[in-house]
Amino acid sequence: MILRYDGTFAGFLTSVSLARERGLEPEAIADREPEQQGLFATVETVATSRDRADELYRLIRHTLTPGAMQTFRYAFQSCEPGREILLFRYLQLGLATGAQFGAMLAHEAVIPVWKLARAVGREAHRYKGLVRFQHLEGDIWYAAMEPDHCILPLIAPHFAARFADQRWIIHDRRRGEAVAFDPRHQKWAATPLELTATLPCTAGEEFFRELWQRYFDRLAIAERRNPKLQRQNLPLKHRRHLPEFEQ
Amino acid sequence: MPKLTLAEKLEILADGAKYDVSCASSGSSRRNKGGIGNGAQCGICHSWTADGRCVSLLKILLTNACIYDCAYCVNRRSNDTRRVILTPAEVAELTIGFYRRNAIEGLFLSTGVVKDPDHTMELLIEATRILREEHRFNGYIHVKVVPGADLLLVERLGRLADRVSVNMELPSRESLKLLAPDKSREAIVAPMKRVGELIVQTKEERKVSRKIPPFAPAGQSTQLIIGASGESDLQIVSLAAGLYGRLAMKRVYYSAFIPVNIDSRLPSVIGTPPLVREHRLYQADWLMRYYGFAAGELLDEERPNLDLTLDPKAGWALRNLHIFPLEVNRAPLELLLRVPGIGVRSAQRIAGARRGGHLSLDDLARLGVVMKRARYFVTARGRFAADLAPDAAGLRARLTERTTPRPRWNQPSLFDAAAAIDIQSTITGEL
Ligand code: SF4
Numbered sequence: 001m002i003l004r005y006d007g008t009f010a011g012f013l014t015s016v017s018l019a020r021e022r023g024l025e026p027e028a029i030a031d032r033e034p035e036q037q038g039l040f041a042t043v044e045t046v047a048t049s050r051d052r053a054d055e056l057y058r059l060i061r062h063t064l065t066p067g068a069m070q071t072f073r074y075a076f077q078s079c080e081p082g083r084e085i086l087l088f089r090y091l092q093l094g095l096a097t098g099a100q101f102g103a104m105l106a107h108e109a110v111i112p113v114w115k116l117a118r119a120v121g122r123e124a125h126r127y128k129g130l131v132r133f134q135h136l137e138g139d140i141w142y143a144a145m146e147p148d149h150c151i152l153p154l155i156a157p158h159f160a161a162r163f164a165d166q167r168w169i170i171h172d173r174r175r176g177e178a179v180a181f182d183p184r185h186q187k188w189a190a191t192p193l194e195l196t197a198t199l200p201c202t203a204g205e206e207f208f209r210e211l212w213q214r215y216f217d218r219l220a221i222a223e224r225r226n227p228k229l230q231r232q233n234l235p236l237k238h239r240r241h242l243p244e245f246e247q
Numbered sequence: 248m249p250k251l252t253l254a255e256k257l258e259i260l261a262d263g264a265k266y267d268v269s270c271a272s273s274g275s276s277r278r279n280k281g282g283i284g285n286g287a288q289c290g291i292c293h294s295w296t297a298d299g300r301c302v303s304l305l306k307i308l309l310t311n312a313c314i315y316d317c318a319y320c321v322n323r324r325s326n327d328t329r330r331v332i333l334t335p336a337e338v339a340e341l342t343i344g345f346y347r348r349n350a351i352e353g354l355f356l357s358t359g360v361v362k363d364p365d366h367t368m369e370l371l372i373e374a375t376r377i378l379r380e381e382h383r384f385n386g387y388i389h390v391k392v393v394p395g396a397d398l399l400l401v402e403r404l405g406r407l408a409d410r411v412s413v414n415m416e417l418p419s420r421e422s423l424k425l426l427a428p429d430k431s432r433e434a435i436v437a438p439m440k441r442v443g444e445l446i447v448q449t450k451e452e453r454k455v456s457r458k459i460p461p462f463a464p465a466g467q468s469t470q471l472i473i474g475a476s477g478e479s480d481l482q483i484v485s486l487a488a489g490l491y492g493r494l495a496m497k498r499v500y501y502s503a504f505i506p507v508n509i510d511s512r513l514p515s516v517i518g519t520p521p522l523v524r525e526h527r528l529y530q531a532d533w534l535m536r537y538y539g540f541a542a543g544e545l546l547d548e549e550r551p552n553l554d555l556t557l558d559p560k561a562g563w564a565l566r567n568l569h570i571f572p573l574e575v576n577r578a579p580l581e582l583l584l585r586v587p588g589i590g591v592r593s594a595q596r597i598a599g600a601r602r603g604g605h606l607s608l609d610d611l612a613r614l615g616v617v618m619k620r621a622r623y624f625v626t627a628r629g630r631f632a633a634d635l636a637p638d639a640a641g642l643r644a645r646l647t648e649r650t651t652p653r654p655r656w657n658q659p660s661l662f663d664a665a666a667a668i669d670i671q672s673t674i675t676g677e678l
Contacts, residue, residue, distance in 0.1 A: 103603030220297035229299025
């Protein structure tokens with residue numbers, strides 16, 4: 001049995017809830033048509049149910065430690081294909097073992113989920129520094145990025161707290177998704193976003209961009225030059241939206 | 248002389264500030280109260296420069312003019328360079344402009360001494376005040392204290408900043424006298440002591456009333472230049488231990504000496520700064536702060552200098568082979584921390600995971616233990632993973648980082664070698 005869901009966290013929880021109710025372990029839970037198993041397995045499309053999702057979510061929150069809960073949430077946001085079944089097993093073990101679960105760090109159902117969560121956590125932390133805003137006409141602060149994982153909802157609270165008086169948008173260009181923040185209501189929301197025109201920057205933006213580039217070029221100490229270390233710390237793929245690396 | 252643009256001034260003042268290696272922005276959780284910015288408990292890097300260092304703070308001098316003449320400093324009076332100064336308002340404007348773009352975590356403001364220490368301190372305080380009060384900026388601010396300034400000014404600065412620091416620069420009174428003749432040891436130590444007192448006192452007072460403004464909530468730090476004078480690692484590490492213990496110092500930074508001036512009082516090294524030594528000192532420092540090592544366990548009169556080819560934790564283990572191998576299912580956390588290849592996080596994970604069942608050797612690797620190093624020092628369920636007992640003579644050779652050659656001056660390849668030292672540990676010093 002393969003469960004197909006809409007790709008959302010609520011949809012995933014709905015699928016898990018259904019599988020638990022029927023007492024079976026699906027071969028896969030996926031948001032698209034699986035390529036291999038499709039031949040023999042039956043595919044069932046799951047309609048997302050907020051109530052079901054909420055109910056399961058409360059049960060998880062009640063049973064798992066906050067750390068295990070965060071691992072679960074972060075691993076889901078990895079958006080790696082195939083993560084759903086790992087998360088399913090992780091959750092089954094967690095719900096079955098309850099208080100002991102926190103100590104089962106070396107269990108084979110825990111390790112892969114923990115690794116995914118760690119990768120996502122690292123990337124989310126990294127992007128707290130790499131998201132770079134440009135000041136656009138109309139007093140909007142816009143940032144583009146292309147992360148490996150679906151980290152927008154994980155980093156939005158950080159920027160909402162920090163730039164509480166700015167109207168800002170962070171744009172995941174790989175996925176055509178964005179979060180936008182409204183300082184009047186102190187709220188952020190997710191929205192699909194595609195750019196159709198070039199962005200109109202303010203004059204101040206040009207000024208600070210040049211200032212930053214010139215400042216950055218002066219920072220390195222010639223005697224300690226070490227481009228290899230620089231590349232290890234900041235891989236080329238992360239430089240694409242940083243003005244200091246613009247040609 | 249044509250008037251300089253802000254960009255040109257910024258370049259000159261960044262040049263003068265970049266040799267200060269302290270860059271951390273962590274440890275302050277100042278909250279955003281209706282303005283802009285907050286502190287992040289764990290540090291955030293916004294970029295990395297061509298020397299591989301993290302860019303976290305806007306690091307600039309208020310001015311590169313100075314009435315003093317320290318031998319090792321680019322900004323010293325006797326150097327023939329162009330002098331510029333920013334107004335406190337300009338410092339604030341630059342900081343806010345970069346901060347709003349999320350290019351920085353905050354400001355690191357240092358300065359040369361103009362007119363006298365008190366006047367200079369007042370300018371620093373004013374820049375900080377404008378940021379906090381006029382721009383309502385709650386991000387991270389680290390400001391240098393000018394040695395010799397009035398202690399009341401030191402107090403005012405600490406009420407506005409997240410971190411303050413007085414750079415010791417030279418590890419002994421004699422070196423200070425020789426290389427920084429205008430600055431007495433007392434002028435450096437007095438503000439350090441005062442800052443230490445105020446940090447402790449304010450913490451106590453704030454337990455009673457949160458209305459009392461915090462004082463340097465991210466603590467104080469200092470910097471020592473390594474290799475400009477003749478002190479041994481033992482002297483340096485002991486000094487650091489004293490600073491952590493007695494002055495409630497948060498961080499001591501070590502900066503490999505880079506000759507920027509020609510001066511007969513300075514050692515005549517050309518080319519490569521002693522980066523490997525600097526790296527080993529950071530490791531030793533890390534062992535003292537997070538692993539429970541005492542300075543005397545790492546170095547003593549007979550071995551006053553750190554081994555450049557071996558990390559200090561492995562060195563300690565080799566001198567204390569009688570306590571190994573440790574059974575990971577039983578050893579207390581303090582001892583797990585002393586195993587080469589087990590870091591703070593993996594030690595904690597072991598302590599957590601073994602409550603859920605006996606750990607095997609395979610489990611260790613999964614918990615993040617570097618088995619390549621640890622296997623000589625641990626057993627799991629009584630099983631030993633190495634082909635060599637831990638008292639074998641070849642152990643030292645196996646633990647030596649072959650990628651770390653002895654430094655040879657003027658060998659450009661050293662930079663690659665230094666990069667090959669575990670990158671993570673170069674940043675964190677973690678072992
Ligand atoms: S007081 Fe500071 S800026 Fe002035 S010469 Fe000495 S180290 Fe340089």
